[in-house]
Amino acid sequence: MTATAPVDHDVPADDPPATRRGLGLLGRTLLAAVGGIALFFAFPGWDLSALAVLGPAALSLATRGVRFRTGLWLGLVHGLAFFLPLLSWTGIYVGSFPWLALAVTESLYVALLGGALAATARLRGWPLWAAALWVGDEALRGRWPLGGFPWGRLGFSQAEGPFTAFAAYGGVPLVSFAVALTGTLLAAAGLGLARAWRDSSVEERRSRSLRTAALAVVGTLAVPALGTAAALPLAGGSLTEGGPTRTVAVVQGNVPRAGLDFNEQRRAVLDNHVSETQALAARVAAGDAAQPDLVIWPENSSDIDPYLNDDAAAAIDRAAQAIGAPILVGAVVSGPGRFISNTAIVWDPETGPGETYVKRHPVPLAEYVPARSFFRFFSEKVDLVRADFRAGTEVGTLDMAGTTVGDVICFEVAYDGLVQDVVDGGATMIVVQTNNATFGFTDESPQQLAMGRLRAVEFGRSVVMASTSGISAIIAPDGSLVRSSDLFTPAAFVEDIAQRDGMTVAARLGVWPEVALTALGVGAFLAVVAGGVRARRAAR
Incomplete structure (x- = not known):
C-alpha cells in the first residue's frame, strides 16, 4: 500500500450486483x-x-x-x-x-x-x-x-x-x-x-x-x-496436564429469584452459598467428592459487607471451616468514603479474610453513574444505582493455598488487557467471578461463557467461572467445557486442575x-x- 491509494483496476466502474449498477x-x-x-x-x-x-x-x-x-x-x-x-x-x-x-x-x-x-x-x-x-x-x-x-x-x-x-x-x-x-x-x-x-x-x-x-x-x-x-x-482438553495440579471447587448457591431485586434477598444469597459449601463438605467427608485445595464463590455471593457485619463474617467462617479450604468470596464492601467496592476476598478457614482484589472496571450506568444528573434526564432508572462503585487499582492475582489465581470479575472477562494483566502477573489459572441473576434466562450467560472459553485458548490456562445463578463452568485450556451448571439451580463441582505457567504467542505479544x-x-x-x-x- 502506498500513499497514492491505488485502486483495483480489475474492478470496472459498473460492478455487478451489490455494487454500482446492481442494488439500489x-x-x-x-x-x-x-x-x-x-x-x-x-x-x-x-x-x-x-x-x-x-x-x-x-x-x-x-x-x-x-x-x-x-x-x-x-x-x-x-x-x-x-x-x-x-x-x-x-x-x-x-x-x-x-x-x-x-x-x-x-x-x-x-x-x-x-x-x-x-x-x-x-x-x-x-x-x-x-x-x-x-x-x-x-x-x-x-x-x-x-x-x-x-x-x-x-x-x-x-x-x-x-x-x-x-x-x-x-x-x-x-x-x-x-x-x-x-x-x-x-x-x-x-x-x-x-x-x-x-x-x-x-x-x-x-x-x-x-x-x-x-x-x-x-x-x-x-x-x-x-x-x-x-x-x-x-494444549489439549486435559485439565490435569501441563503442571502441578490443585483441586478446585466451584460453588453456585443460586438466588431466591431472578431480577434486579435479587440483592434485596442478600442474606438468602449468602446463606445459599454457605449451605451449598457445607453440603459439598458433607460429600467430601463421605468420600463422594475430593477434598478441594481452594473454593471459588461468585461475584455478589456476599452483598453484606463481612468486614462490618459480624454475622456475615461468621457465616463465611463456618463455610470455610466446614470445607477446610480457603474460599474466594465475592463481596460488596463499604468505602472508601461514600463509595462501595466490588471485592474478591480470600477467606482462610483459620485466619479469616486475607488478600483482596477490587474490580478494576466497574460497569458505567450499572455499577456507577457518571454525570448522574445528565443521564437522569433520559431515564430515572439510573437512580437504581444508589451508591457508586469505586474502581480498584491492583491486578487480580491472589495467593490461594500456594496457587496464584488470576481473578477477573464479571464483564472484565471481555477486556483483553485486564485478563492479560493477571497472566503477566503470574496467574496459573484464570477465575471469572460473575453474577448473572440480573439478566434472567437470556443469552447473556452463554455469551459470557464463550468469552471464558476464548480466554482459555488465548492464554493456555484453565478457566474457572463461578456464577451466583449460572452458568458456572470449568474450561480446559483448549476451550472445551469440562463441567458446567444450569441456570438458576444450586450446583457445586470439584476438579483437579493443572497450574500452568507457560506463555502462548498471544500472551507474549x-x-x-x-x-x-x-x-x-x-x-x-x-x-x-x-x-x-x-x-x-x-x-x-
Missing part, C-alpha cells in the same frame, strides 16, 4: 441488515458460528461502490440489525430505553466502519484492508468512551470451530480478523464470479474475473484451514497484533483520504 439503496440496506442478522445468529444462544463470516461479507458487498456517507448509513443498519437482538438482555428488567440506547451507541461504531469500508473498497487488496478495519473498529468501541464496551466482537462468536485457535497466536483481535478476512474474501469471490458471468462474451475479461474469483475462493478456504492446523500444537491490524486498516483509509485531497488540489 434499498437493496443495499436490506443486504446490510441481513448481514447483521446473520452475525447475531452466529453468537451463543443460537451457536451458528459459521454464519459469522456472512456479516463482513454482506457489509463489504453493500458498501462497495458507494460514497462515504452512504457507507455510514449502511454500517448503522448493519449494526442495529446485529446489536438490537444481541444486547436485548440488557433491558430485561430495566426497560427498553437502556437497551436501545446501548444498541444504538454500539451501532454508531459500525456506521463508522461502513463509511471506511466504502472509502477503501477500490483499493488493491481491499479484502485485507476491510478485515483490518473490522479489528480497528472493535478496538475503538472496546475502549472509548468510559472504558468502552467490547461485547459482540467477531472473535467472541468463535468459542469453538476452525477460527478458535487463532486466539493463541494473536488473541481475540486475530480471531476477529480471521473471521472478517474470510468474509471479505467470500465477498470478493462472489464479485469475481458475477463479473465473469456478465463478461461471458469477452473472453479475456471473463478469464481474468474467473482467476480473481478462484484466488478469492482459495483464500476463503485457506483461512479456516490455517486455523485448524494452528490448533494442532496447542499482548496488544501488538491488535495495534498492527488496526494500523493496517487505518493506514488504508488515510491513503484514500490523502489521495482524494491530492485529486481535489490537482483539479483546482
